[in-house]
Every structure is written in C-alpha cells, then in structure tokens.
Amino acid sequence: MRNLSDREVRTITAIAEVLVPQDGPFPYGYKDVDITGFIEDFLSHTPFRVKWFVYLNLWIFEYFSWIALMSPGIFSRMKFEKRKKIILAFRKNKYFAIRGIYLFTSIVLLMAFYNDEKVMDSIGYYGYKDGVNKIK
Amino acid sequence: MIVDSSALATDFHETADAVVVGSGAGGAPMAFALASAGMKVYLIEEGKQYDISGFKRNSWKVMRDMYRDSGTVLTLGVPSIPLPLGNALGGTTIINSGTCFRTPENVLSQWKKQSGLTGLEYSRLIPHFETVEKMLGISDATEETVGANNILFAEGAKKLGLHPKPLPRNAPGCKGAGLCVFGCPNGAKQSMEKSFIPAASQKGAAVITSARVEKILIENKKAKSVSGSFRDGNKNKRGIFRIDAPVIILSCGAIYTPYLLLKNKLANSSGQAGKNLHIHPAAKVVGLFKDKINSWSGIPQGYYVDDYAHEGIMFEGFFLPPTFLSFALPAFGMDLKKYMAGYCKMAGFGIMVTDTSRGKVTVGIDNAPMVFYSVNRADTEKIKKGIEIASRVYFAAGAEKILVPLLGFDEITSPEELKILHEAEIKPSQLELSAFHPMGTCRMGDNPKQSVVNSYLETHDVKGLYIADASVFPSSLGVNPQVTIMALSLWCAENIIKK
Ligand SMILES: Cc1cc2nc3c(=O)[nH]c(=O)nc-3n(C[C@H](O)[C@H](O)[C@H](O)COP(=O)(O)OP(=O)(O)OC[C@H]3O[C@@H](n4cnc5c(N)ncnc54)[C@H](O)[C@@H]3O)c2cc1C
Ligand code: SF4
Numbered sequence: 001m002r003n004l005s006d007r008e009v010r011t012i013t014a015i016a017e018v019l020v021p022q023d024g025p026f027p028y029g030y031k032d033v034d035i036t037g038f039i040e041d042f043l044s045h046t047p048f049r050v051k052w053f054v055y056l057n058l059w060i061f062e063y064f065s066w067i068a069l070m071s072p073g074i075f076s077r078m079k080f081e082k083r084k085k086i087i088l089a090f091r092k093n094k095y096f097a098i099r100g101i102y103l104f105t106s107i108v109l110l111m112a113f114y115n116d117e118k119v120m121d122s123i124g125y126y127g128y129k130d131g132v133n134k135i136k
Numbered sequence: 137m138i139v140d141s142s143a144l145a146t147d148f149h150e151t152a153d154a155v156v157v158g159s160g161a162g163g164a165p166m167a168f169a170l171a172s173a174g175m176k177v178y179l180i181e182e183g184k185q186y187d188i189s190g191f192k193r194n195s196w197k198v199m200r201d202m203y204r205d206s207g208t209v210l211t212l213g214v215p216s217i218p219l220p221l222g223n224a225l226g227g228t229t230i231i232n233s234g235t236c237f238r239t240p241e242n243v244l245s246q247w248k249k250q251s252g253l254t255g256l257e258y259s260r261l262i263p264h265f266e267t268v269e270k271m272l273g274i275s276d277a278t279e280e281t282v283g284a285n286n287i288l289f290a291e292g293a294k295k296l297g298l299h300p301k302p303l304p305r306n307a308p309g310c311k312g313a314g315l316c317v318f319g320c321p322n323g324a325k326q327s328m329e330k331s332f333i334p335a336a337s338q339k340g341a342a343v344i345t346s347a348r349v350e351k352i353l354i355e356n357k358k359a360k361s362v363s364g365s366f367r368d369g370n371k372n373k374r375g376i377f378r379i380d381a382p383v384i385i386l387s388c389g390a391i392y393t394p395y396l397l398l399k400n401k402l403a404n405s406s407g408q409a410g411k412n413l414h415i416h417p418a419a420k421v422v423g424l425f426k427d428k429i430n431s432w433s434g435i436p437q438g439y440y441v442d443d444y445a446h447e448g449i450m451f452e453g454f455f456l457p458p459t460f461l462s463f464a465l466p467a468f469g470m471d472l473k474k475y476m477a478g479y480c481k482m483a484g485f486g487i488m489v490t491d492t493s494r495g496k497v498t499v500g501i502d503n504a505p506m507v508f509y510s511v512n513r514a515d516t517e518k519i520k521k522g523i524e525i526a527s528r529v530y531f532a533a534g535a536e537k538i539l540v541p542l543l544g545f546d547e548i549t550s551p552e553e554l555k556i557l558h559e560a561e562i563k564p565s566q567l568e569l570s571a572f573h574p575m576g577t578c579r580m581g582d583n584p585k586q587s588v589v590n591s592y593l594e595t596h597d598v599k600g601l602y603i604a605d606a607s608v609f610p611s612s613l614g615v616n617p618q619v620t621i622m623a624l625s626l627w628c629a630e631n632i633i634k635k
Contacts, residue, residue: 019468037194045200049502058305087468092543096565099543102214111157114462114476115196122390124480125458127314127432128193128321 003051004045007076009036011062012109014076018084018112019106033119038112065090068098084127094103138185138225138343139331141366147376152176152342154290154383154632155362157349157396159183160227162605162622164328164336165268165363169629170184170383178379179341182348182367183224185329193319195457198318201358202231205504209391211415211495211571213510218570219415220390225345226329226388229618232572233316233437234305234325235452236274237615238265238622247610252582253591256627264626268619271335271548272326273308281312285433288425290439291293292533293451296525303452305435306331308419311402312434315453332622347377352384352400352601359384360598382600385623390607392573394497395505397578403595409588412579413495414612415571416488417511419519420454420464422539423483423530424475431455431483441529442533448614449522451529455484458573466539466546466568475539479555483530487522488573490517497577511564519569520562527554563591572616578607593628604628 004012012035015098022029044049062075075083090102113119120126153175156167167179170436186202204223211217222228244258268274279287282302290300307316309324316325323330337343349364363378386393394410402569432455441451456464458479465475475482495509511519520542521595527538538548543566545557581587584596589608595601604625606617615619 010470020473021469024470024473026473042200046208047502047504048207049500049504071341084469093470094565096214096216096372102461103216103445106468110462110468110472111459112197115194115459117193120458123458123476124428124430125432128191 003040004036007062008055008058010076011058012036012039014078014083015061015087015105016109016113017080018087021107028119028122030113030114033113033116035109035112038115042108053104053106054108057101062099068093072099076089138337138345140185140345141347141375141377142368144366144375144601149378150178150380150489152178152379152381154178154385155180155379156385156387157362157534158227158387158389158392158605159225159328159343159604160222160387160389160473161229161328161331162387162389163227164332165622165625166385166387166604166629167341167343168332168336168339169626170632171336171341173633174205175633177336177341178381179333179336179343180347180362180364180379181225181343181345183222183345185345186230186319188319188321189323191315191319193457194317195318195459198231198323202319209507211507211509211560213495213508213568214564215511216261217509218414218416219507219574220245220572221391225333225343225606226327229327230319231317232327232618233616234307235616236269236272236304236306236619239613239620240615241610243614245446250252251580251587251610253580254582263323263504264301264623267626268301268622271331272306274304275308276436277303277310277435278283278307281310281435282438282453283312283431284429285431285434285436285455285483286438288429288483289453289529293441295532296529298454298529299442300439303440305436309550310435310535314432314434314436315457316436333448349396351398352402354363354402354598354601357598357600358382371456375468384600384602385602385628387603387605389605390577391497391505391507393603393605393607394577395499398499403588403597403601405597406585406588407577408586410497410577411494411614412576413497413507413509413574414491414493414576414609415495415509416573416612417491417493417515417519417569417571418486418488419523419541419567420484420486420568421463421523421526421530421541423533423535424478424537424539425481425483425535428480430480432457444522444592445526445614447518449518449525450488450615451522451526452486452488453484454486483535485526485529487519487526489515489518490612491520492612511567511569516562516564516567519567520557522556523586524558542566543568573606573613575606575609575613576611577615578603580608581610593624602628602632
C-alpha cells in the first residue's frame with residue numbers, strides 16, 4: 001500500500017533538491033537516489049504517531065512554510081532560491097518547535113540519500129561493503 | 137529454549153516461579169540468575185531475535201528493525217532530543233557501543249546518603265560486577281582496534297595535559313568494524329542475546345520473543361500474573377498469553393517500565409513512577425582534518441577522557457556511517473555535501489554530562505509513552521564547557537575546522553573563535569543533542585513516600601513485583617550504565633533466590 005500521496009511526493013522532491021542538490025563535490029544528487037522509495041519503506045515500518053508527524057511536517061512545509069519569509073506561496077512551486085531561504089530560516093529559527101520540523105524532515109531525507117550505495121562509495125565509506133569486512 | 141511467539145499456534149496460559157519482562161541489560165542477567173537457581177522462569181521480550189551476520193553496509197535497515205519506532209523516539213522539551221532505544225532480543229544492549237564501566241563508588245555512596253538503600257553496599261556488588269565482567273569478556277580496547285579516530289583525539293588531549301584511556305568493552309573478538317550500534321556483524325560484542333540470554337536458556341529459562349506484556353495482575357497486594365499479546369512481523373496483535381507467577385520482574389527500561397506501571401495504575405503510591413528522568417545529554421564535536429583518517433574504521437567508542445568527570449563531564453569517542461553522520465552535522469545542501477565529501481577526513485568525539493535536569497514519562501497516545509525533558513542552565517553550562525574542551529583538543533591535534541552542535545556557532549575555524557564561544561551565553565534552545573541512557577524513573581530508596589522500589593528492587597506497594605533496569609537509579613550515574621544495571625539485577629536476583 002502506498003503511504004505517500006502525489007502532493008507529498010512533490011513536497012519531498014522540492015525539499016530534497018535543496019538538501020541534496022545535484023551539483024557539488026561528488027557526482028550524485030537527489031535525482032540519483034530513490035528518496036521517495038526510502039520514505040515509503042520508512043513509513044511502512046513506523047507506528048501511526050510517527051507517520052502522522054511526517055505527514056504533518058510535509059503539510060506544514062507545503063502550505064505554511066512561506067510564513068518564515070512572509071512571502072506567500074506553495075512550497076513545491078517556489079523557485080529553488082526561495083525554498084533554500086525558507087529551509088535556512090527553519091534550521092536557524094529561534095523557536096525550537098520550528099527547528100524541530102526542519103530537524104525531523106532533514107533527518108529522514110538525508111538518511112535516504114546518504115544510505116545509498118553509490119553515494120557511500122563516492123565519499124570513501126567502504127565498511128562492510130557487500131557483506132565483506134573491508135576494514136584493514 | 138528461545139521461541140518467537142509468531143511460531144506459536146495458539147494462545148497460552150502458563151504458570152512459573154518467575155516471569156521477567158524485557159530482555160535487555162536488566163532482564164537477561166535476572167533470567168539467567170533465577171534459572172541457574174533452579175526456578176522455572178519465563179523471559180518475555182516484545183522485540184524479535186535478529187541475526188545480522190549477513191549485514192551489508194545498510195545500517196538504516198538495522199535501525200529500522202532493531203530500534204524502537206525505527207530510531208525516532210524523541211524527548212519533548214527544550215531542546216527536543218533523540219533518545220534511541222532497542223526493541224529486540226537483547227534490548228538496547230544489541231545496539232549499544234559496548235562500553236563497560238563499574239558503578240563509580242562515590243556515586244553509590246551518594247545514593248546511599250540520599251536514599252538510604254539499606255543493605256546495598258559496594259562490597260555486595262563486587263561479586264556481581266565480576267560475574268558480569270567474566271560473562272561479557274570485558275577488557276580494555278586495544279590500540280590495534282581503536283582506529284585513528286580515537287588515537288587522534290588522544291594525541292590532542294595529551295598535548296593539553298589530559299589523560300586519555302582505552303575504554304573497557306565487552307567485545308573480546310573485536311575486529312574494529314565500527315558498527316557496534318548496528319549490532320556488530322562480527323558477532324564480537326557480547327550483548328545480552330549473545331551472553332546472558334543463551335546462558336539463561338541453557339539453564340532452562342523459556343525465552344519468548346515478539347510478545348508484549350500489557351497487563352500486570354495483582355491480588356491482595358501481591359504479584360499474580362502478567363498478560364499480553366503476540367505480535368507478527370508488522371507488530372500487529374495476533375494472539376494472547378498469560379503467565380501466572382508469584383514473582384514478576386519488570387525490565388522494560390527506564391521509559392517502558394514506568395509506562396507499564398502508570399498504564400496499570402500500579403506501585404505508585406509515592407507518585408514517583410515516571411518522574412526523575414535523567415538521560416546523560418550528549419553532544420557531538422566533529423573535527424575536520426587535512427588528511428584521511430577513515431574514522432569509520434575501528435572501534436567508534438574506543439577511548440575516553442575523564443579529567444572533568446568530577447564536574448560531570450565525560451568525553452568518549454564516537455563515529456557513524458554516513459547515513460547517520462550526515463544529519464548530525466550543522467549544514468544542508470551544498471555546504472553539507474562539501475563536508476560529506478571530506479567524510480574520510482573527519483574525526484568525532486562525544487561529550488556526555490551527568491545531568492541535574494529532570495524529565496518525566498507519561499502515558500501518551502497510540503499505546504506509547506510520552507517523554508518530557510528540558511535541559512536546565514547548569515547542564516547547559518557543562519555541555520558548553522565540554523564542547524570548548526573537545527574543540528581545543530581537536531585544534532591541538534591539528535584540525536582545520538571544528539563543527540559544534542550549537543546553533544549560531546556551527547563552524548569554528550580557529551582557537552581564537554573559541555574565545556567568542558567562551559564569552560557567549562548559551563541558551564538550552566541552542567543545543568543540538570542526543571541521549572542514550574534514560575534512567576531514574578522508578579527510583580530506589582528506603583522511603584516509600586519518595587521512591588518506587590526498595591534497595592532490593594521490590595516495589596514498596598506490591599509484594600513480589602520487582603524492577604530491575606535503568607529506572608531504579610536514584611540519580612544520574614555519570615558513566616555508561618549497562619554494567620551497573622546488570623550488577624543491580626544480579627543483586628536483586630540474589631535476594632529473590634534467598635527468599
Ligand atoms: C546507541 C546506544 C549506545 C549505547 N552505548 C552504551 C555503552 O557503550 N555502554 C553502556 O553501558 N550503555 C550504553 N547504552 C545504554 C544501554 O544500552 C542501556 O542503558 C541499557 O541497555 C538499558 O538496559 P535496560 O534493561 O534498562 O533496558 P533495555 O536494554 O532497553 O531493555 C528493555 C527491553 O524491554 C523490552 N520491552 C519494553 N516493554 C516491553 C513489554 N511491555 N513487554 C515485553 N518487552 C518489553 C524492550 O523491547 C527492550 O528489549 C547505549 C544506548 C544506545 C541507544
Ligand atoms: S568495533 Fe566492530 S567488531 Fe568491534 S564490537 Fe564494534 S562492530 Fe563489533
């Protein structure tokens with residue numbers, strides 16, 4: 001059963017583009033990793049209250065995150081730079097509850113990205129690759 | 137005999153001499169000791185039994201399956217703090233770092249002063265420490281296995297006149313795979329499912345997994361039975377059980393034991409069940425270096441520095457696979473990618489404080505507890521001081537930059553910048569912390585008005601109902617708690633057997 005609606009997938013992609021952009025010092029970004037698939041798996045293994053929290057966070061991002069800049073808009077339709085400013089404002093917010101929304105959402109998305117095999121290879125992490133102990 | 141309840145065809149109703157609920161640091165030694173004394177014992181565990189010998193780098197899958205709520209347990213308060221708990225055969229010990237300290241003697245003296253604790257002398261615990269140390273093969277981490285991460289910090293610490301030491305650990309065949317908190321794929325770490333549980337089973341204890349105790353029945357103020365439900369792979373209910381026993385030991389950990397008492401409205405005439413929560417708040421400091429260190433290779437928690445332990449500040453090594461280190465760093469987007477590109481040039485050390493802040497556990501929604509905890513000013517000061525010291529150590533070791541978990545001070549590029557941090561007043565809301573040691577929520581003491589259990593860990597209110605886990609600590613311990621929990625559990629078992 002699918003846990004995420006199309007709207008939630010759009011919000012996730014819009015956040016992922018800011019958290020793990022395509023360019024940069026190693027050749028992978030949000031387009032190369034199945035972030036939505038990871039979150040689907042995450043949601044099928046978490047209790048109702050955690051799922052509910054994920055949905056709430058995505059909903060707040062999509063419809064109310066503009067409040068951080070006082071410039072109305074739907075998150076997934078905003079330009080990259082505006083989304084980046086909003087996420088920064090959430091991360092540095094003096095209210096812990098708002099930072100908590102960033103924290104929880106970023107934990108799930110960053111885990112999804114950095115848990116990927118090719119991403120781990122590209123940054124030089126080889127511990128237990130293919131079930132074989134690569135430790136000297 | 138270890139049986140997964142999903143293999144049981146029918147509901148069951150059994151009788152026993154004792155039933156132990158929870159198979160972590162408290163429950164497993166208890167089941168072993170009682171079974172060794174010839175008692176008919178059931179050890180009931182909500183989580184499953186896992187075999188991770190086929191582990192393939194996917195640490196997320198381990199967290200998803202073995203950590204409670206896939207590792208998403210958080211405290212509510214300022215700041216909100218991730219508080220991971222194990223939910224598998226072996227409890228939190230299967231996902232812990234393997235560090236093993238005896239209870240500091242001065243802490244036990246302070247507990248006695250504060251709470252009485254008739255009969256509980258340090259000398260009475262020594263044979264139990266010895267049993268634990270033998271059973272778990274505890275010895276100091278060796279230089280060959282600690283890895284460059286710990287060596288680097290130790291070098292910096294020595295330059296500042298500090299005294300780094302190898303940590304005592306329960307992993308005799310350790311190969312330095314760096315995955316202790318993901319279950320140790322080498323099978324070296326002697327967590328409960330590798331040590332006390334098979335030993336208990338050999339002595340005749342019946343171990344039942346995927347079974348959650350929900351009700352505790354009492355008759356005439358005496359323990360009578362526990363009942364609950366079996367869970368399938370998705371943790372859905374699929375059958376019920378009941379075990380009658382005159383001795384019931386709760387070892388569900390410092391969050392779930394008080395939850396069970398509160399839910400059953402039991403053993404709480406003192407009003408203390410669920411209160412006095414301590415967690416040893418912990419902060420991670422990351423040093424960025426010019427050359428490769430490969431901190432992921434080697435024991436993550438291999439060395440410690442206790443020069444400031446008298447002030448309640450301990451330093452212990454840490455490192456994590458990229459999956460988890462990524463979100464512990466104070467950045468996102470391109471900045472985070474730049475840091476992560478230098479993953480192999482990072483080093484990490486943790487600061488853990490003996491907290492005076494107190495939280496509480498209450499009954500929440502969705503069959504789960506709620507955990508409230510806010511860091512007070514005094515603990516904030518300790519954490520700040522710890523961060524400053526760890527940062528100085530890293531600069532002394534040659535770090536180019538330091539990443540600190542303090543909002544507003546994310547990246548420190550020189551020792552001079554540390555002076556700004558030193559002068560600054562840090563608020564609890566600026567801290568970005570984690571915690572791994574919940575304790576104190578059913579504290580022991582002689583006075584039934586101020587404590588939940590007596591010094592033999594029997595509840596003041598219900599005869600035959602015992603608590604043997606981290607919840608009985610009267611205050612924050614100051615060192616990693618598993619050996620204290622195990623020794624207290626064996627002490628409790630000794631007194632049950634004598635009775
Ligand atoms: C990442 C991490 C690293 C750590 N590293 C160290 C370390 O290096 N050294 C150290 O000393 N400590 C460490 N700790 C802490 C240590 O592991 C715990 O303090 C200790 O395991 C707690 O023991 P306990 O018996 O209180 O609870 P637990 O070990 O958590 O056991 C409780 C068990 O009860 C089960 N349970 C709960 N409710 C029910 C129910 N209703 N029915 C049936 N079963 C139930 C749970 O599933 C669980 O298995 C670490 C913790 C973490 C999270
Ligand atoms: S460092 Fe590796 S081998 Fe050693 S205990 Fe941890 S996971 Fe096991």
